[in-house]
Amino acid sequence: MVQNSADRASLQSVSSASLPGYQGSKDEHLKRLRRIEGQIRGLARMVESDTYCIDVLTQVSAASRALDSFALGLLDVHLHHCVAQAIADGGEDAEAKIAEASAAVARLVKS
Amino acid sequence: MVQNSADRASLQSVSSASLPGYQGSKDEHLKRLRRIEGQIRGLARMVESDTYCIDVLTQVSAASRALDSFALGLLDVHLHHCVAQAIADGGEDAEAKIAEASAAVARLVKS
Amino acid sequence: MVQNSADRASLQSVSSASLPGYQGSKDEHLKRLRRIEGQIRGLARMVESDTYCIDVLTQVSAASRALDSFALGLLDVHLHHCVAQAIADGGEDAEAKIAEASAAVARLVKS
Amino acid sequence: MVQNSADRASLQSVSSASLPGYQGSKDEHLKRLRRIEGQIRGLARMVESDTYCIDVLTQVSAASRALDSFALGLLDVHLHHCVAQAIADGGEDAEAKIAEASAAVARLVKS
Numbered sequence: 001m002v003q004n005s006a007d008r009a010s011l012q013s014v015s016s017a018s019l020p021g022y023q024g025s026k027d028e029h030l031k032r033l034r035r036i037e038g039q040i041r042g043l044a045r046m047v048e049s050d051t052y053c054i055d056v057l058t059q060v061s062a063a064s065r066a067l068d069s070f071a072l073g074l075l076d077v078h079l080h081h082c083v084a085q086a087i088a089d090g091g092e093d094a095e096a097k098i099a100e101a102s103a104a105v106a107r108l109v110k111s
Numbered sequence: 112m113v114q115n116s117a118d119r120a121s122l123q124s125v126s127s128a129s130l131p132g133y134q135g136s137k138d139e140h141l142k143r144l145r146r147i148e149g150q151i152r153g154l155a156r157m158v159e160s161d162t163y164c165i166d167v168l169t170q171v172s173a174a175s176r177a178l179d180s181f182a183l184g185l186l187d188v189h190l191h192h193c194v195a196q197a198i199a200d201g202g203e204d205a206e207a208k209i210a211e212a213s214a215a216v217a218r219l220v221k222s
Numbered sequence: 223m224v225q226n227s228a229d230r231a232s233l234q235s236v237s238s239a240s241l242p243g244y245q246g247s248k249d250e251h252l253k254r255l256r257r258i259e260g261q262i263r264g265l266a267r268m269v270e271s272d273t274y275c276i277d278v279l280t281q282v283s284a285a286s287r288a289l290d291s292f293a294l295g296l297l298d299v300h301l302h303h304c305v306a307q308a309i310a311d312g313g314e315d316a317e318a319k320i321a322e323a324s325a326a327v328a329r330l331v332k333s
Numbered sequence: 334m335v336q337n338s339a340d341r342a343s344l345q346s347v348s349s350a351s352l353p354g355y356q357g358s359k360d361e362h363l364k365r366l367r368r369i370e371g372q373i374r375g376l377a378r379m380v381e382s383d384t385y386c387i388d389v390l391t392q393v394s395a396a397s398r399a400l401d402s403f404a405l406g407l408l409d410v411h412l413h414h415c416v417a418q419a420i421a422d423g424g425e426d427a428e429a430k431i432a433e434a435s436a437a438v439a440r441l442v443k444s
Contacts, residue, residue: 019383020383020384020385020386020389021386022380022386023383026380026381029380030377030380030381033373033376033377033380034377036373037370037373037374037377040366040369040370040373041370043366044363044366044367044370047355047359047362047363047366048359048363050352050353050356051353052353053353053354053355053407053408053410053411053415054411054433054434054437056353056407057404057407057408057411057437057440057441058437058440060400060403060404060407060441061404061437061440061441061444062444063400064397064400064401064404064441064444065444067393067396067397067400068220068221068397068444070393071220071390071393071394071397072213072216072217072220074386074389074390074393075213075216075386075390076210076213077386078386078387078390079194079209079212079213080206080209080210080213082386083190083198083209084198084205084209087194087195087198087199088198088199088201090199094195095191098187098190098191098194098195099187099191100387101190101387102183102186102187102190102191104387104390104391105183105186105216105219106183107390107391107394108216108220108390108393108394108397109179109182109183109219109220110179110332111394111395111397111398111401130272131272131273131274131275131278132275133269133275134272137269137270140269141266141269141270144262144265144266144269145266147262148259148262148263148266151255151258151259151262152259154255155252155255155256155259158244158248158251158252158255159248159252161241161242161245162242163242164242164243164244164296164297164299164300164304165300165322165323165326167242167296168293168296168297168300168326168329168330169326169329171289171292171293171296171330172293172326172329172330172333173333174289175286175289175290175293175330175333176333178282178285178286178289179286179333181282182279182282182283182286185275185278185279185282186275186279188275189275189276189279193275211276212276215276215279215280218279218280218283219279219282219283219286221443222283222284222286222287222290290442290443293442294435294438294439294442297435297438298432298435301416301431301434301435302428302431302432302435305412305420305431306420306427306431309416309417309420309421310420310421310423312421316417317413320412320413320416320417321409321413323412324405324408324409324412324413327405327408327438327441327442328405330438330442331401331404331405331438331441331442332401
């Protein structure tokens, strides 16, 4: 289903050694993580100051959604870059990359 | 939602072959769905016979996990077949197929 | 934290042998389950007629959300009836009922 | 969100003792949050050093599970203390506390 290419070996040696798919959007991803880190620190401050349980839980749900969004954003660039490149290059690596992305999705859905 | 239309055949002939990626594993997917349908019917029987709430909830969690597994199996064949084929074919359709798969993953993670 | 009551044994023998918390809303719960069963059968029809993977996945997400709502509705009546009754009755059973509800919530969150 | 207000003290004295249910296990909860904060900072370091997307996603799943466990632990003490106390005290506040806990569970299940 996925075409082999004469260039495969050389393309791979470039792509595997090279930068991750989120390279072009690195700042945005780091900004999201810093915001989530701030949310977690905010949770600690809430617990330290004896905030009512339910109010803490509401903020946990917000942090949890932010973490899911970060993961989905990262997966999206991974599919568009790493996986798409591996498929365009063809060969065994393409199948492996798809299986790996599938397994990552399964971990996200179950976590 | 997926009614046939005059445009559909021509659109399909452009985007990819007309059969879905799960064509080769259709029986397995149908078998899983029949099992989940049985689990839902089992839940109704439990409620009808006044089964203790917690025991019903335990079976809901099992049905929910089975539904997630069905979805992940379908997504896996979709990535290996439809998405991989669109990328191998190249062009705009590849980007669209990846964006569409990404959105489906987001719905699964959030549901 | 939970007060003991002289009536505990007799109250328990009534409540434990008796009907589940959803007794008063049984029809509504059964109606929801029948709707979910219909959604699962709809999924099987989609697969049988070779519906596009992504359209099937969209319907899986809808069925999954419906199953979650059913579970949350059942948990709500369980907390309002069974758990509240056990706590009002006091004694060891109250702690056990709370631990059991907590474990059911953990299964729902992780499934 | 949880600012102090003139009304708060009096409201609290009605609804329950002023300290949250997790008072007795505060250190454990803070320890968990510090660990999660470390996991989020670890994610930022991974992104900064161009770690492969899938490896980042694996760590996101771990952080997400840790956050769920923190929430479930907090909910558990909330049910055992705040909710149980409100029910033992009886009155309208009991129903309100149960409804509130139920809504918090729904947010956790859906997030």
